[in-house]
Each structure stands twice: as structure tokens, then as C-alpha cells.
Amino acid sequence: MSPVFIILALVTFMAAAAAMTLRHLVHCALAMAVSFVGLAAIYLQLNAQFVGFAQVLVYVGAVAILIVFAILLTRSGEVSNDSIVAPGWVWGVGMAVVIFAVIGWAVLNSPGLPVEAAEAPEVTVRQIGNDLMTRYVVPLEVVGCLLTAALIGAVVIALRDREGEP
Amino acid sequence: MTPLQGCLLLSALLFAVGFAGAVSRRNAILALIGIELMLNAANLNFIAFWRYGEHGGGTGGLMFVVFAIAVAAAEAAVGLALIIALYRHLKTANLDEVKGLKG
Structure with missing residues (x-):
């Protein structure tokens, strides 16, 4: 794994985690846009230029703007002191941890994955x-x-x- | 760890984060953002297998991702329209206050 990939993966993951945990919804939308830019950079690094630029156009350009508009139209941008999580959120987070553990175990122990990287198409x-x-x-x-x-x-x-x- | 495994692990991580946000945040827009993150995790899997798989060279993986992006854009538009309609009727965007169908 190249250091470039590790840096991009860290940026993408941190932005995604911020998008899911911040209190202010506009900040969440902007963090989501940063996460999509990181994913587009990863696509570029994986030799999928067309998909990378399509990702920037569609997600960073259109979907992020759409979500910001929806936040403003529903007046969710005003910060309130209410709880930001739904009741029973512990179950949701627990399920997410279990899902990641299962997929991660499968990825790290699967014998069928190609070991040597093929030539870049x-x-x-x-x-x-x-x-x-x-x-x-x-x-x-x-x-x-x-x-x-x-x-x-x-x-x-x-x-x-x-x-x-x- | 091979590069393919790195990509798959990042994808699993993004999926888990998106899932946790989608089911545990109160605001409906945050649920939609979580769904978008999960869709992006799936796209990353397609690209990673296309790049590192044994039968590289074709455009199959790329095409799948392009169509998935189009479908995700349509889904985001309809979802946000639903949220706006919901807000107009109930004056809230919090999912736990929308319980007209709760038994």
C-alpha cells in the first residue's frame, strides 16, 4: 500500500466520521463533500479517471448542493440543544461495529483474493x-x-x- | 496487506460509518447522507476489483459504477423531495417524531 493511498483513506474516513457525528448540519454536509473528494482522488489513483471526474461532478457538484438546499429549506441548520441521536442509537452503532468486524475478518482471511496486483488496465x-x-x-x-x-x-x-x- | 485488501477495508469502514449514521441520527437528512456514504462504499468495491482483479482490461466495473452513480443521484433527488414534503406537513425533519404509522 502506498503512502498516498493511506493519506487519502485517512482523509476520506475522517471526513465521513465527521459527517456522521457533527452537531451542525451544514458542517455535516460539507464534511460529506470532503469525503466524496477523497473518494474521487482514490478513484483517480486506481486508474479510473472517468469515474473520478464523474464522482466530482455528480456528488461534489450536485448532491452536496442539493443536500445543503434541503438543510436550509427544512430549517435544520439552526442548532438546537436537543439530542442529535435517535432513541436506541446504541443498537445501531453496535450493528455497524459487528458489520465492520465481519467484513474486515472476511477480507483479511479470504483465500480467493488475488495477492499480486494485476497490471493497471x-x-x-x-x-x-x-x-x-x-x-x-x-x-x-x-x-x-x-x-x-x-x-x-x-x-x-x-x-x-x-x-x-x- | 495488499492494496486490494486496503481498498476493501476502507470500503467496509465507510459502509459501517454510513450505516451507523443512517440508523442512529435523528435528522432525516443525516440518514440520507449515511445512505450516500454506503452507496459510495459499494462503488469503491467495484473500482477496486476492476483495478486489481484478474480479468482487468474491460470496462465492466467502470460501467457499473457510472450507472450506480446515476441511480444514486436519482435516489438523492427523490429522497430530498420526500423530506421537504414531510417537513411541510409535520413541521419537523426528525425521524422519531414521524410516527403516524406506529402501532
Whole structure:
């Protein structure tokens, strides 16, 4: 493991932990954005340039802004003195620890994982575009339909109610 | 520890953190952020296996991640619309105060 990967992994993990534990929700959203930038850097380091830039565009650009808007629209940005965790949170955290222990044990003891790193695959954006237009054209169309449906659905759900309705 | 194991461990860590946040924070938006973190952990697994797997060279792993990012974006948009509608009706974004269906 290279030192670069260790540094990026530490940044990503610390930002994710901060996003889940901070009290101020705007800080949480910004920490989440930092975590996504760290993940994008890891993708770049793993030779997946296209996915790295798509991650920056979609997650850091769109999803983070969307979440900040939602925080402001629901007035969750005001800090209150109430508890930030739901009742019964100990069970949730305990389950998370158990999940990590099981997956970590499996990763460290699995005999099937390749030991030697394979050669870095070279994939150009041109190749990705060709594959998207030939082999993966049906999933591409389905994702287009899904995004359209999600767009219309989100607008309909968030529409203001008519006068007189509760 | 091989680089592949490092990636998988980081992914497991991100998944656990996202899960803990999603089920234990009160605010609905924090639950959504936790879900996004879990989805990203899955994407990291795809990229790691694509990079270090034995059958590298194709674009299968990349394509899966690209489509997963698109689906996650749609999910975030619909989820946030739901949270805003919920806030408009109940004047709260706290999940433990939304108990209209509780038995």
C-alpha cells in the first residue's frame, strides 16, 4: 500500500466520521463533500479517471448542493440543544461495529483474493463512449428513463399543496 | 496487506460509518447522507476489483459504477423531495417524531 493511498483513506474516513457525528448540519454536509473528494482522488489513483471526474461532478457538484438546499429549506441548520441521536442509537452503532468486524475478518482471511496486483488496465474515455453506445446502450436508455421519472416524481412530491388542504 | 485488501477495508469502514449514521441520527437528512456514504462504499468495491482483479482490461466495473452513480443521484433527488414534503406537513425533519404509522 502506498503512502498516498493511506493519506487519502485517512482523509476520506475522517471526513465521513465527521459527517456522521457533527452537531451542525451544514458542517455535516460539507464534511460529506470532503469525503466524496477523497473518494474521487482514490478513484483517480486506481486508474479510473472517468469515474473520478464523474464522482466530482455528480456528488461534489450536485448532491452536496442539493443536500445543503434541503438543510436550509427544512430549517435544520439552526442548532438546537436537543439530542442529535435517535432513541436506541446504541443498537445501531453496535450493528455497524459487528458489520465492520465481519467484513474486515472476511477480507483479511479470504483465500480467493488475488495477492499480486494485476497490471493497471488502460481504459480511455473513447473506449467508454464506444461501449456505452454499443454494448451498454439498453442500460443507458433505462437510466435515462429512470432519471426522467425521478425528476418528474421529485417535482410532484415537493409541489406546494393547494389552498385549504392540510 | 495488499492494496486490494486496503481498498476493501476502507470500503467496509465507510459502509459501517454510513450505516451507523443512517440508523442512529435523528435528522432525516443525516440518514440520507449515511445512505450516500454506503452507496459510495459499494462503488469503491467495484473500482477496486476492476483495478486489481484478474480479468482487468474491460470496462465492466467502470460501467457499473457510472450507472450506480446515476441511480444514486436519482435516489438523492427523490429522497430530498420526500423530506421537504414531510417537513411541510409535520413541521419537523426528525425521524422519531414521524410516527403516524406506529402501532
